[in-house]
Amino acid sequence: MKIERLAxxxxxxxxxxxxxxxxxxxxxxxxxxxxxxxxxxxxAVELGVxxxxxxxxxxxxxxxxxxxxxxxxxxxxxxFAAMKGHLSDNAVVTDGGSAKGSVIEDCSSVFGEALxxxxxxxxxxxxxNSGVEASFAELxxxxxxxxxxxxxxxxSAIARVETMxxxxxxxxxxxxxxxxxxxxxxxxxxxxxxAFALVDMLSRLGDTEDIFRYAAGGFRDFTRIASSNPAxxxxxxxxxxxxxxxxxxxxxxxxxxxxxxxRSRDGEKLLALFDNAKQARDRYVDGLNQQxxxxxxx
Amino acid sequence: MKIERLAxxxxxxxxxxxxxxxxxxxxxxxxxxxxxxxxxxxxAVELGVxxxxxxxxxxxxxxxxxxxxxxxxxxxxxxFAAMKGHLSDNAVVTDGGSAKGSVIEDCSSVFGEALxxxxxxxxxxxxxNSGVEASFAELxxxxxxxxxxxxxxxxSAIARVETMxxxxxxxxxxxxxxxxxxxxxxxxxxxxxxAFALVDMLSRLGDTEDIFRYAAGGFRDFTRIASSNPAxxxxxxxxxxxxxxxxxxxxxxxxxxxxxxxRSRDGEKLLALFDNAKQARDRYVDGLNQQxxxxxxx
Numbered sequence: 001m002k003i004e005r006l007a008x009x010x011x012x013x014x015x016x017x018x019x020x021x022x023x024x025x026x027x028x029x030x031x032x033x034x035x036x037x038x039x040x041x042x043x044a045v046e047l048g049v050x051x052x053x054x055x056x057x058x059x060x061x062x063x064x065x066x067x068x069x070x071x072x073x074x075x076x077x078x079x080f081a082a083m084k085g086h087l088s089d090n091a092v093v094t095d096g097g098s099a100k101g102s103v104i105e106d107c108s109s110v111f112g113e114a115l116x117x118x119x120x121x122x123x124x125x126x127x128x129n130s131g132v133e134a135s136f137a138e139l140x141x142x143x144x145x146x147x148x149x150x151x152x153x154x155x156s157a158i159a160r161v162e163t164m165x166x167x168x169x170x171x172x173x174x175x176x177x178x179x180x181x182x183x184x185x186x187x188x189x190x191x192x193x194x195a196f197a198l199v200d201m202l203s204r205l206g207d208t209e210d211i212f213r214y215a216a217g218g219f220r221d222f223t224r225i226a227s228s229n230p231a232x233x234x235x236x237x238x239x240x241x242x243x244x245x246x247x248x249x250x251x252x253x254x255x256x257x258x259x260x261x262x263r264s265r266d267g268e269k270l271l272a273l274f275d276n277a278k279q280a281r282d283r284y285v286d287g288l289n290q291q292x293x294x295x296x297x298x
Numbered sequence: 299m300k301i302e303r304l305a306x307x308x309x310x311x312x313x314x315x316x317x318x319x320x321x322x323x324x325x326x327x328x329x330x331x332x333x334x335x336x337x338x339x340x341x342a343v344e345l346g347v348x349x350x351x352x353x354x355x356x357x358x359x360x361x362x363x364x365x366x367x368x369x370x371x372x373x374x375x376x377x378f379a380a381m382k383g384h385l386s387d388n389a390v391v392t393d394g395g396s397a398k399g400s401v402i403e404d405c406s407s408v409f410g411e412a413l414x415x416x417x418x419x420x421x422x423x424x425x426x427n428s429g430v431e432a433s434f435a436e437l438x439x440x441x442x443x444x445x446x447x448x449x450x451x452x453x454s455a456i457a458r459v460e461t462m463x464x465x466x467x468x469x470x471x472x473x474x475x476x477x478x479x480x481x482x483x484x485x486x487x488x489x490x491x492x493a494f495a496l497v498d499m500l501s502r503l504g505d506t507e508d509i510f511r512y513a514a515g516g517f518r519d520f521t522r523i524a525s526s527n528p529a530x531x532x533x534x535x536x537x538x539x540x541x542x543x544x545x546x547x548x549x550x551x552x553x554x555x556x557x558x559x560x561r562s563r564d565g566e567k568l569l570a571l572f573d574n575a576k577q578a579r580d581r582y583v584d585g586l587n588q589q590x591x592x593x594x595x596x
Contacts, residue, residue: 124512144512179508186500187513191520193560194492196575197552202484203578210477212582214422214442215485221519222489226579230572238563245561252553254495259546262491265536274528277494280501281524284510288518 001163003028007064009057009079011035011044013127014096015070016135019049021168024137034060044132057082061091066164069095073235077106084110087117092157094119094164098188098232100148100180102239114152119161122146122180123170130229141169148177185243192233193248195226299461301326305362307355307377309333309342311425312394313368314433317347319466322435332358342430355380359389364462367393371533375404382408385415390455392417392462396486396530398446398478400537412450417459420444420478421468428527439467446475483541490531491546493524 003022008015011033022028033041033050034057041053054060061067061083071079076097087093093115097103100120107118125143127134145165149158162172175183202211237244261269301320306313309331320326331339331348332355339351352358359365359381369377374395385391391413395401398418405416423441425432443463447456460470473481500509535542559567 146512179505183505183509183512186503186509187517191496191517193553193556194496195520196572197549197556198489198492199575199579199582200571201549201552203574205484207477207481208578211481211484212578212585214444214481215582218523219485219489220583221522222493223579223582224519225516226575227583228572228576230569230576233572234565234568237560237568238565241560241563245557248553248557248560251495251499252550252557254499255491255546255550255553258491258495259543259550262535262539262546263543265539267532267536270532270535271528273498274494274526274531276501277497277524278526278528280506280510281497281521284497284513284521285518285525287510 001160003066003164005030005032005064005066007032007034007060007067008050008070009034009060009067010070010072010075011041011050011053011132012070013130013132013134013139014123014125015068016044016047016049016132017125017137017139018068018070018096018164018168020135020137021140022164023048025167027164027167032060032064040132047132049132049135058086061086061088063088064091066160067091067093069093069097072232073097073099073102073239076103077110080107080110090117092117092119092160094121094147094161096121096123097239098122098184098236099239100146100177104148104150104177114150116152116154117157119153119157120148120150120177121161121165122148122184123165125170128227138169140165143170145170145172146180147172147174148180149174150177181240181243185240185247189236189240189244190247190251192225192228193237193244194251195223196233199223199226299458301364301462303328303330303362303364305330305332305358305365306348306368307332307358307365308368308370309339309348309351309430310368311428311430311432311437312421312423313366314342314345314347314430315423315435315437316366316368316394316462316466318433318435319438320462321346323465325462325465330358330362338430345430347430347433356384359386360384361386362389364458365389365391367391367395370530371395371397371400371537374401375408378405378408388415390415390417390458392419392445392459394419394421395537396420396482396534397537398444398475402446402448402475412448414450414452415455417451417455418446418448418475419459419463420446420482421463423468426525436467438463441468443468443470444478445470445472446478447472448475479538479541483538483545487534487538487542488545488549490523490526491535491542492549493521494531497521497524 006028008019019031031050033044033053035041044050057079069079095103104120108114123140123145125139165172304326306317317329329348331342331351333339342348355377367377393401402418406412421438421443423437463470
């Protein structure tokens with residue numbers, strides 16, 4: 001089913017790439033962009049990513065049959081509020097937020113209940129770059145999209161969003177909201193916390209310059225994610241606060257225990273831990289290689 | 299000054315690459331390999347990395363003017379013991395161990411005092427592969443070699459080792475033993491602990507399969523070092539136990555504090571931490587790019 005009019009709220013890497021992919025596949029009519037930055041939106045028109053734009057969210061969603069929210073997690077609530085009263089009856093709304101419980105809560109708090117036509121989603125895709133100029137049609141090819149519908153969500157709305165993502169070449173799976181937020185906390189949010197905290201700690205040691213000078217390549221790979229967008233990660237931590245803080249706490253316990261094993265020079269325990277980690281990591285990489293898919297960086 | 303006879307104790311990636319580099323530069327006469335694995339040593343002869351081999355350490359070092367120890371940290375003490383009484387008077391001994399305090403202690407415990415001709419060293423270089431077949435002459439090109447001589451170390455021995463590494467294309471710097479062990483604990487040992495502990499913890503969560511399935515590319519980079527050699531890392535933890543356990547403890551404290559900031563949803567504090575980390579990391583990468591050197595992976 002072709003999308004007649006798609007409204008993209010937040011025309012950056014994520015929103016822009018969706019528009020490009022659907023256009024390339026020929027499954028979308030008009031694309032309306034909405035955002036705050038005039039320059040970025042004009043660039044989006046110039047690049048042919050969107051047909052026209054407005055800074056008014058209500059205006060943007062009027063007459064749209066599909067609305068995609070690619071705004072920061074901290075802007076979700078006000079975005080829902082601005083849409084209220086402007087959505088067509090049959091409009092399907094979906095989003096790309098990295099945490100799902102908070103977005104569903106934001107939606108319900110504005111509409112008073114879960115919106116049957118809102119399908120919460122999270123494309124596991126991205127690059128280090130941002131802005132519409134960084135967008136490209138293949139971003140979602142062979143990537144996983146996780147949808148986390150709730151019991152009130154309309155099946156035909158889910159089907160519509162699934163079709164949209166499959167048209168972009170993505171693989172769509174459904175997951176419970178809590179599972180999504182717990183699993184992403186473990187595989188994405190926690191590692192980011194570790195990298196941020198490591199670099200932060202090292203930067204506050206006395207001889208930082210020497211420390212960074214003698215860092216080898218492993219350190220560069222390990223800390224790459226500490227160069228991620230600070231405001232986005234603040235939002236994710238707040239949105240997924242419970243799951244992330246619990247894991248960070250558990251991890252702190254694990255590190256305490258590890259420090260004491262290292263202090264007591266218990267070679268057997270150290271070897272068991274490193275062996276287990278290496279085996280799990282090697283299995284993970286083997287699994288990836290079997291999928292034979294290129295990897296998203298985010 | 300040409301090396302007449304070089305003895306390599308432990309003919310793997312590190313020892314093999316040294317021999318290859320010196321041969322290519324034409325600054326070494328005979329190369330004697332020593333190790334336990336017959337197959338690896340025969341391969342080393344076949345590849346032209348060494349001229350001949352023995353399984354006996356005492357025999358290997360007899361008549362050598364330079365001896366290079368590339369054995370695991372846990373084997374250093376017995377290696378020094380096996381060398382005792384077989385070294386020529388003018389033989390210079392150096393090593394490639396990732397921790398330096400423990401090697402110096404091992405040496406002193408065997409010889410009763412610091413050996414003036416022993417120059418402790420650490421090449422900051424490596425790859426994910428091991429064994430003589432993984433060795434190559436360019437491994438040390440543009441890499442840093444840290445030497446940590448003590449007050450008793452003979453200046454001419456240091457000069458000889460410096461020349462050897464410069465002949466391999468490396469950049470040699472001197473550092474106090476404690477500085478080396480503290481700086482490496484921060485930039486290499488601690489990150490390895492974080493990665494091992496992360497993968498270990500995730501592998502023990504209930505839904506490991508899902509967790510690894512939905513891990514994106516950032517996770518792969520971040521956990522690459524958790525695929526490192528477990529026995530080698532056990533040895534490093536034991537050898538540099540004080541510095542590493544202190545940092546792991548400090549890090550655990552930092553994580554505890556971070557968990558509480560996330561739990562209280564303190565956006566301002568989170569942003570400050572992530573901002574500081576990103577700026578430090580970006581400065582580090584800028585520094586690397588100015589050096590314009592390719593990076594070692596270890």
